[in-house]
Amino acid sequence: MSGQIVVLDTGPIRELITYRAVHDLGFASLRAQLQFFSAPSAYSKFTKFLSSYRRKVTSPSVVVELYHWIRKTDRTGHNRLWSLVHDEFKGMGMEEDLVTLLEMPLDLVARCGPADISLLILAQRHLPSQPMVVTIEAELAAECFRARINAIQIQEILTQV
Amino acid sequence: MSTTPETKPGRHSQRVAAWIYTVLNPLVDAIRNETRLLEKANISWRCHTRRSEYIRPIQEYIEAHYSPNLEDFLAENAEFVGKFEEHDNALRETEEQASKFYDILVGSSLFTGAVGEMLTEYESAIGPSHPYIPNTPSLGSMKNDLPRYVAENLINNIATMPTHYTIHAFWERFGQVLRSRMPEFAGYKQRPSFQGLHTVMENLKQTSASLRKGLEEDRLRLCREFDLPAAQPMAPQTTEPDAFRYLR
Numbered sequence: 001m002s003g004q005i006v007v008l009d010t011g012p013i014r015e016l017i018t019y020r021a022v023h024d025l026g027f028a029s030l031r032a033q034l035q036f037f038s039a040p041s042a043y044s045k046f047t048k049f050l051s052s053y054r055r056k057v058t059s060p061s062v063v064v065e066l067y068h069w070i071r072k073t074d075r076t077g078h079n080r081l082w083s084l085v086h087d088e089f090k091g092m093g094m095e096e097d098l099v100t101l102l103e104m105p106l107d108l109v110a111r112c113g114p115a116d117i118s119l120l121i122l123a124q125r126h127l128p129s130q131p132m133v134v135t136i137e138a139e140l141a142a143e144c145f146r147a148r149i150n151a152i153q154i155q156e157i158l159t160q161v
Numbered sequence: 162m163s164t165t166p167e168t169k170p171g172r173h174s175q176r177v178a179a180w181i182y183t184v185l186n187p188l189v190d191a192i193r194n195e196t197r198l199l200e201k202a203n204i205s206w207r208c209h210t211r212r213s214e215y216i217r218p219i220q221e222y223i224e225a226h227y228s229p230n231l232e233d234f235l236a237e238n239a240e241f242v243g244k245f246e247e248h249d250n251a252l253r254e255t256e257e258q259a260s261k262f263y264d265i266l267v268g269s270s271l272f273t274g275a276v277g278e279m280l281t282e283y284e285s286a287i288g289p290s291h292p293y294i295p296n297t298p299s300l301g302s303m304k305n306d307l308p309r310y311v312a313e314n315l316i317n318n319i320a321t322m323p324t325h326y327t328i329h330a331f332w333e334r335f336g337q338v339l340r341s342r343m344p345e346f347a348g349y350k351q352r353p354s355f356q357g358l359h360t361v362m363e364n365l366k367q368t369s370a371s372l373r374k375g376l377e378e379d380r381l382r383l384c385r386e387f388d389l390p391a392a393q394p395m396a397p398q399t400t401e402p403d404a405f406r407y408l409r
Contacts, residue, residue, distance in 0.1 A: 024215075025194050025215055026190060026193055026194040026197065028190070047323050047324045047325040048324050048325075050324075050325035051324045051325045051329065054298050056325075075224045075225075076187050076191075076222055076223065076224050079217070079221065080214065080215055080217075083205075083207075083214035083215065086214075087214075091323065091325075091326035091327065091328075092325050092326055092327060093298070093327040
């Protein structure tokens with residue numbers, strides 16, 4: 001069922017960027033990093049899932065994780081990869097909401113890292129709008145379920161009929 | 162300094178290998194991508210940077226610390242100096258012409274009025290009674306930015322937008338109409354600027370295609386002449402910086 005807000009973790013965004021880098025920009029060396037969108041149908045299914053949400057939200061911590069990923073790729077492509085990130089954020093109207101460390105339960109930060117927990121807290125902020133957290137991390141999904149927040153992993157979206 | 166080489170590199174030359182792996186290979190990949198985009202008349206021009214995001218000057222395709230290899234390659238392969246300049250000039254002209262055309266579009270009341278009318282029609286159609294697709298987002302909050310966004314997409318000849326993009330449904334409904342009305346939006350007096358954009362874009366396409374051919378041929382020539390593989394052989398795991406790997 002579609003809600004109002006989807007909260008995006010680093011993994012799904014990285015997968016979207018990687019898919020476009022490989023298919024639109026010919027970044028063949030990144031093909032091996034595609035974990036879920038090996039076929040165009042998987043990309044279409046996921047973007048259709050995203051389009052059923054009016055608002056897309058993430059946190060600046062996720063952008064930092066994207067930075068760490070991009071800096072490990074071939075340096076000549078960094079500018080173009082950041083342009084892709086910019087295009088994706090602009091295109092899907094991504095909102096970035098800050099969650100400070102002081103707002104985060106430290107035991108959860110120690111277990112899952114600040115980026116994951118920032119998304120959990122973002123989802124809690126938007127509870128009346130039935131947020132859905134999208135991730136590739138089973139651990140984050142489990143924390144969301146414990147906090148009674150809807151969460152789904154990409155692999156589940158792709159196997160849905 | 163003499164530009165004439167006094168000694169010719171030998172077979173399996175590390176110097177030539179450096180040209181292939183740090184200059185020619187990144188350029189071949191990048192220019193192939195350019196030609197793919199330009200085949201679709203997409204110059205990836207962005208209004209926030211006023212440049213082509215995925216088509217760059219030659220120097221930007223080469224890692225900064227490999228610039229000496231680029232200079233060395235050009236010193237021995239002088240025919241590419243002109244070809245690279247031609248490419249960068251064609252790109253600059255295209256970006257300038259795109260900026261000019263963009264300013265004409267967003268300054269045209271005919272254009273902004275048409276986009277406004279389409280937005281009104283779109284907003285009235287996305288209610289629960291006549292949805293284009295379920296959960297289609299309202300574009301009301303981007304009312305002021307929409308003409309800029311539309312102009313950028315027109316310049317890049319965008320036919321379809323990904324389904325998760327906010328203006329996907331709007332573009333599905335109005336994109337084709339807007340594209341067909343581009344010359345009209347430019348206005349009678351400004352029509353040369355619309356034609357000018359197409360002229361410089363076509364020039365960039367030809368230049369890019371010719372450069373791609375030249376680079377591919379030169380790489381093949383160097384591989385044959387110096388008996389080198391076109392791709393760097395897989396090196397064993399090392400902690401050395403990438404810059405030294407090809408010297409193994």
